[in-house]
Amino acid sequence: MDEDSFWLLIENCRPGAPDPDAEHLAATLTTRLAAGPLSAVIGFAENLAWALYRLDRREYGRDLSGDAFLYTRAAVVADGRDAYDRVLGNPAKFVPYAAGLVWAESLLYVPDRAYEHITGEEWGRNTRYSYESYSNAAGWSDGVDTA
Structure with missing residues (x-):
């Protein structure tokens, strides 16, 4: 799954009504991915991790706890x-998400649930990029070379 396919899948699965905790989105994504090949699940996981990793920067998360920052991203x-x-x-556009405490934790579990549906096993997955808060060292550096 390439990046365009990832975003198209999210767009096609988003509900027409507000979904404050992304529960409907997560359920629909899981159902769609579980019906497809395992490679789509892996591709979705990689693209999700990359998207979250790219937002893992000081200018977005400096005042949030690790969990709040992850779920807000x-x-x-x-x-x-x-x-x-x-x-x-524009990092200022992140503020309403953080201030409103609109979280989408359920989105994080989509690949794991789809994988388990397809294989019958838990997924001990690793993605190329970690989506955990503060894992993007370059995004949190102060720009000073300490070497």
């Missing part, structure tokens, strides 16, 4: 590509 992703691109281009 997930809410940005759940809001779709246009919203994500706006936030990525």
Whole structure:
């Protein structure tokens, strides 16, 4: 799954009504991915991790706890590509997500649930990029070379 396919899948699975905790989105994504090949699940997991990793920067999360920061970044992703691109281009656009405590924790479990549905086993997955808060060292550096 490439990046365009990832965002198209999210857009196609987003509900027409507000989904404050992304529960509907997560359930629909899980159902769609569980019906497809395992490679789509893996591709979704990689793209999700990359999107979250790119938002893992000081200018977004300096005043949030690790969990709050992670779930808020997930809410940005759940809001779709246009919203994500706006936030990525302007950290001030992240503030309403953080201030409103709109979280999308359920989005994080989509690949694991789809994988388990397909294989019958838990997924001890690793993605190329970690989506855990503060894992993007370059995003949290102060720009000073300590070497």
